[in-house]
Amino acid sequence: MTGPKVTTTLWRPTGPEELDLVRELDWRAWPPRLPEQPIFYPVLDEDYAIKIAREWNVRHSGAGFVTRFEVGSEFLRRYPVRQVGGRTILELWVPAEELDEFNAHIVGEIQVVHTFR
Template sequence: MMRTTTATTTTTTLWRPTGPEELALVATSGWVAWPPRLPEQPIFYPVLNEDYAIRIARDWNVPASGSGYVTRFEVDSAFLERYPVRQAGGETILELWVPAEELDEFNRHIVGRIEVIREFHA
Protein backbone atom coordinates (compact mmCIF):
# COMPACT_ATOMS: atom_id res chain seq x y z
CA MET A 1 0.00 0.00 0.00
CA MET A 2 1.44 3.38 -0.97
CA ARG A 3 0.30 6.84 -0.01
CA THR A 4 1.67 10.30 -0.48
CA THR A 5 2.55 12.13 2.74
CA THR A 6 3.90 15.33 1.24
CA ALA A 7 4.09 16.89 -2.18
CA THR A 8 7.53 15.32 -2.67
CA THR A 9 7.63 12.09 -0.61
CA THR A 10 5.71 8.96 -1.43
CA THR A 11 5.67 6.39 1.35
CA THR A 12 4.96 2.69 1.61
CA THR A 13 3.06 1.26 4.56
CA LEU A 14 4.86 -1.60 6.29
CA TRP A 15 3.93 -3.74 9.28
CA ARG A 16 6.12 -5.40 11.87
CA PRO A 17 5.02 -8.15 14.26
CA THR A 18 6.92 -7.79 17.50
CA GLY A 19 7.15 -9.02 21.06
CA PRO A 20 7.18 -6.95 24.25
CA GLU A 21 10.97 -6.56 24.51
CA GLU A 22 11.42 -5.14 21.02
CA LEU A 23 8.33 -2.96 21.46
CA ALA A 24 9.78 -1.46 24.66
CA LEU A 25 12.91 -0.49 22.72
CA VAL A 26 10.80 1.13 19.99
CA ALA A 27 8.98 3.11 22.71
CA THR A 28 12.35 4.22 24.10
CA SER A 29 13.19 5.64 20.66
CA GLY A 30 10.11 7.85 20.84
CA TRP A 31 8.33 5.52 18.38
CA VAL A 32 10.59 6.52 15.50
CA ALA A 33 13.17 3.72 15.14
CA TRP A 34 13.69 -0.02 15.34
CA PRO A 35 16.40 -1.26 17.72
CA PRO A 36 19.64 -2.83 16.51
CA ARG A 37 19.46 -6.53 15.72
CA LEU A 38 20.88 -9.06 18.14
CA PRO A 39 23.92 -11.06 16.94
CA GLU A 40 21.67 -14.01 16.00
CA GLN A 41 19.38 -11.69 13.95
CA PRO A 42 21.20 -10.88 10.68
CA ILE A 43 18.13 -9.29 9.08
CA PHE A 44 15.24 -7.02 10.02
CA TYR A 45 12.11 -8.05 8.22
CA PRO A 46 9.09 -5.78 7.99
CA VAL A 47 6.12 -7.35 6.21
CA LEU A 48 3.96 -6.01 3.41
CA ASN A 49 0.50 -6.78 4.74
CA GLU A 50 -1.36 -6.59 8.01
CA ASP A 51 -2.81 -10.12 7.88
CA TYR A 52 0.64 -11.70 7.76
CA ALA A 53 1.81 -9.50 10.64
CA ILE A 54 -1.24 -10.53 12.69
CA ARG A 55 -0.50 -14.21 12.14
CA ILE A 56 3.10 -13.85 13.32
CA ALA A 57 2.22 -11.67 16.34
CA ARG A 58 -0.61 -13.95 17.45
CA ASP A 59 0.77 -17.38 16.54
CA TRP A 60 4.47 -16.90 17.22
CA ASN A 61 5.09 -13.90 19.51
CA VAL A 62 2.35 -14.79 22.03
CA PRO A 63 3.58 -18.36 22.64
CA ALA A 64 7.22 -17.17 22.69
CA SER A 65 6.82 -14.18 25.02
CA GLY A 66 3.23 -13.94 26.28
CA SER A 67 2.33 -10.96 24.08
CA GLY A 68 2.41 -10.06 20.42
CA TYR A 69 1.96 -6.68 18.80
CA VAL A 70 1.36 -5.53 15.24
CA THR A 71 2.95 -2.22 14.36
CA ARG A 72 2.43 -0.08 11.29
CA PHE A 73 4.75 2.55 9.89
CA GLU A 74 5.59 4.46 6.73
CA VAL A 75 8.90 4.41 4.88
CA ASP A 76 10.11 6.51 1.95
CA SER A 77 9.17 4.42 -1.10
CA ALA A 78 12.18 5.46 -3.17
CA PHE A 79 14.52 4.23 -0.42
CA LEU A 80 12.71 0.86 -0.23
CA GLU A 81 13.40 0.12 -3.90
CA ARG A 82 16.81 -1.28 -2.86
CA TYR A 83 15.11 -4.19 -1.05
CA PRO A 84 13.41 -6.79 -3.25
CA VAL A 85 10.13 -8.19 -1.99
CA ARG A 86 10.68 -11.71 -0.66
CA GLN A 87 7.92 -14.30 -0.76
CA ALA A 88 8.33 -16.33 2.44
CA GLY A 89 5.48 -18.75 1.86
CA GLY A 90 2.10 -18.29 0.17
CA GLU A 91 1.12 -15.46 -2.16
CA THR A 92 0.52 -12.99 0.67
CA ILE A 93 3.53 -13.95 2.82
CA LEU A 94 5.66 -11.02 1.68
CA GLU A 95 8.62 -9.46 3.49
CA LEU A 96 11.50 -7.09 2.97
CA TRP A 97 14.88 -8.28 4.22
CA VAL A 98 16.93 -5.41 5.58
CA PRO A 99 20.49 -6.45 6.55
CA ALA A 100 21.18 -5.65 10.21
CA GLU A 101 24.04 -3.33 9.27
CA GLU A 102 21.61 -1.19 7.21
CA LEU A 103 18.99 -0.75 9.94
CA ASP A 104 20.20 2.69 11.06
CA GLU A 105 19.82 3.98 7.51
CA PHE A 106 16.43 2.26 7.20
CA ASN A 107 15.32 4.01 10.40
CA ARG A 108 16.32 7.40 8.95
CA HIS A 109 13.82 6.80 6.12
CA ILE A 110 10.83 6.12 8.39
CA VAL A 111 8.28 8.88 7.88
CA GLY A 112 6.29 9.71 11.00
CA ARG A 113 5.88 7.40 13.96
CA ILE A 114 5.69 3.65 14.45
CA GLU A 115 2.25 2.81 15.84
CA VAL A 116 0.80 -0.25 17.55
CA ILE A 117 -2.41 -1.19 15.77
CA ARG A 118 -3.16 -4.60 17.33
CA GLU A 119 -2.08 -6.58 20.36
CA PHE A 120 -2.52 -10.15 21.49
CA HIS A 121 -1.93 -11.66 24.95
CA ALA A 122 -1.76 -15.19 26.35
Protein backbone atom coordinates in the same frame (compact mmCIF):
# COMPACT_ATOMS: atom_id res chain seq x y z
CA MET B 1 8.18 22.63 -5.83
CA THR B 2 7.87 19.08 -4.55
CA GLY B 3 4.80 17.32 -3.26
CA PRO B 4 4.43 15.11 -0.23
CA LYS B 5 6.85 12.20 0.07
CA VAL B 6 5.49 8.95 -1.37
CA THR B 7 5.60 6.23 1.27
CA THR B 8 4.95 2.52 1.58
CA THR B 9 3.10 1.07 4.57
CA LEU B 10 4.90 -1.74 6.34
CA TRP B 11 3.94 -3.89 9.32
CA ARG B 12 6.10 -5.54 11.94
CA PRO B 13 4.95 -8.26 14.34
CA THR B 14 6.83 -7.89 17.60
CA GLY B 15 6.97 -9.02 21.18
CA PRO B 16 6.95 -6.87 24.31
CA GLU B 17 10.75 -6.60 24.64
CA GLU B 18 11.26 -5.16 21.17
CA LEU B 19 8.22 -2.91 21.58
CA ASP B 20 9.71 -1.47 24.79
CA LEU B 21 12.87 -0.59 22.83
CA VAL B 22 10.81 1.10 20.09
CA ARG B 23 9.06 3.13 22.81
CA GLU B 24 12.48 4.18 24.18
CA LEU B 25 13.34 5.38 20.66
CA ASP B 26 10.24 7.65 20.73
CA TRP B 27 8.37 5.46 18.24
CA ARG B 28 10.65 6.62 15.42
CA ALA B 29 13.12 3.75 14.95
CA TRP B 30 13.75 0.03 15.32
CA PRO B 31 16.44 -1.10 17.76
CA PRO B 32 19.68 -2.70 16.57
CA ARG B 33 19.48 -6.39 15.82
CA LEU B 34 20.91 -8.94 18.23
CA PRO B 35 23.87 -11.03 16.99
CA GLU B 36 21.51 -13.92 16.17
CA GLN B 37 19.31 -11.55 14.08
CA PRO B 38 21.24 -10.78 10.88
CA ILE B 39 18.19 -9.28 9.17
CA PHE B 40 15.27 -7.03 10.05
CA TYR B 41 12.17 -8.13 8.23
CA PRO B 42 9.14 -5.87 8.03
CA VAL B 43 6.19 -7.42 6.22
CA LEU B 44 3.97 -6.08 3.46
CA ASP B 45 0.66 -7.62 4.53
CA GLU B 46 -1.21 -6.79 7.72
CA ASP B 47 -2.88 -10.22 7.93
CA TYR B 48 0.51 -11.94 7.77
CA ALA B 49 1.79 -9.69 10.59
CA ILE B 50 -1.30 -10.54 12.66
CA LYS B 51 -0.71 -14.26 12.15
CA ILE B 52 2.91 -14.02 13.34
CA ALA B 53 2.05 -11.82 16.35
CA ARG B 54 -0.83 -14.05 17.39
CA GLU B 55 0.77 -17.45 16.76
CA TRP B 56 4.46 -16.85 17.48
CA ASN B 57 4.94 -13.77 19.65
CA VAL B 58 2.16 -14.64 22.11
CA ARG B 59 3.46 -18.19 22.51
CA HIS B 60 7.10 -17.09 22.99
CA SER B 61 6.66 -13.80 24.86
CA GLY B 62 3.18 -13.82 26.37
CA ALA B 63 2.04 -10.98 24.11
CA GLY B 64 2.20 -10.05 20.46
CA PHE B 65 1.84 -6.69 18.80
CA VAL B 66 1.42 -5.57 15.22
CA THR B 67 2.97 -2.25 14.36
CA ARG B 68 2.41 -0.13 11.27
CA PHE B 69 4.81 2.43 9.88
CA GLU B 70 5.65 4.30 6.70
CA VAL B 71 8.94 4.31 4.84
CA GLY B 72 9.93 6.35 1.80
CA SER B 73 9.04 4.25 -1.24
CA GLU B 74 12.05 5.36 -3.27
CA PHE B 75 14.42 4.16 -0.54
CA LEU B 76 12.67 0.77 -0.28
CA ARG B 77 13.43 -0.06 -3.91
CA ARG B 78 16.83 -1.36 -2.81
CA TYR B 79 15.16 -4.25 -0.97
CA PRO B 80 13.48 -6.84 -3.21
CA VAL B 81 10.19 -8.23 -1.97
CA ARG B 82 10.69 -11.79 -0.71
CA GLN B 83 7.81 -14.24 -0.98
CA VAL B 84 8.41 -16.63 1.92
CA GLY B 85 5.27 -18.72 1.67
CA GLY B 86 1.86 -18.10 0.14
CA ARG B 87 1.20 -15.19 -2.21
CA THR B 88 0.53 -12.73 0.65
CA ILE B 89 3.47 -13.84 2.80
CA LEU B 90 5.78 -11.05 1.70
CA GLU B 91 8.75 -9.55 3.54
CA LEU B 92 11.58 -7.14 3.00
CA TRP B 93 14.96 -8.32 4.27
CA VAL B 94 17.01 -5.44 5.62
CA PRO B 95 20.55 -6.43 6.63
CA ALA B 96 21.23 -5.58 10.28
CA GLU B 97 24.10 -3.28 9.30
CA GLU B 98 21.68 -1.16 7.21
CA LEU B 99 19.06 -0.69 9.94
CA ASP B 100 20.24 2.81 10.95
CA GLU B 101 19.83 4.00 7.37
CA PHE B 102 16.46 2.24 7.11
CA ASN B 103 15.33 3.98 10.32
CA ALA B 104 16.34 7.35 8.85
CA HIS B 105 13.76 6.79 6.09
CA ILE B 106 10.81 6.08 8.41
CA VAL B 107 8.21 8.79 7.92
CA GLY B 108 6.23 9.64 11.06
CA GLU B 109 5.85 7.35 14.05
CA ILE B 110 5.66 3.60 14.45
CA GLN B 111 2.14 2.77 15.65
CA VAL B 112 0.75 -0.25 17.48
CA VAL B 113 -2.37 -1.34 15.60
CA HIS B 114 -3.12 -4.75 17.18
CA THR B 115 -2.40 -6.33 20.57
CA PHE B 116 -2.72 -10.05 21.41
CA ARG B 117 -2.31 -11.77 24.78
